[in-house]
Amino acid sequence: MTATVEHDQVLSIAQEVFSAMVDGDLGLLLPWEGDLPEIDDALVAWVDLHGEWSGRAVLVTAGPTALELARVLLDLDPRDEVSPDDLVDALGEIANVVGGNLKSLLPTPGTLGLPHVGDALPPLDGAVRSQHLPLSWRGRLLVIDVWVTPLVLKEKP
């Protein structure tokens, strides 16, 4: 176990989260293939991990994709409107579960912050992006990033 999480571990967690919580089946969240389009009207959900290993799990997607994701999570009819509160809550909960499962991979205990959702990611002092996973959920771009603090990077073998 290294001090940072590996690409395949993040992918595995993301696929498990979407399989269990969103799609009810495997195979609907896949690595993105081809050129990456710009994410317009982006929504960002993140959760911070604190402890000897500090960092942040981040989910970024376009507003319409976030709406569709919330609709599926909440089991709403395609014609039902998703309220802003439900949208924020649904996206935040996915980031929360991804972050919580990342935390369980870490070599030292830590704590998980509460999820946040916004249109931009606030800075995390000195952190750098250690994993960047552009993914395709039902053909729509969704990005999961993992950020780590300088302390973690220093400890990496």
Next chain:
Amino acid sequence: MKALVIDDSRTMRRIVARALEGLGFETLQAEHGRDALDQLEGGAEIDLACVDWNMPVMDGLTFVTEVRANPAWRGITLMMVTTEAEHSQIVRALAAGAHEYLIKPFTTDAIRDKLDLLGLVPVEEMA
């Protein structure tokens, strides 16, 4: 049977409640541990509480401890439903009085299996 779903995420409350209702439970919901205690102190009668760990106002571990400290609530089965997957955290929750531990993400089958272990799956569901 009646279950109280305690989670600060309304999305997760709906997911858990939907799974429980599919198993024949009536459900109530609370946004955090204090909200749940208020409902119990107000007379809500439940068989099962599904408890998230990380919540504002009162976390799930504190809620479990408070419930276990009150003999009037000793019949309530407590199941943590949380992303806290570290062994040490599971031990803490069980030591505080939780009966079972379910890690997010979970499937409906996983909930049913846990409730089956606890003897809480309604008879018609098991048949």
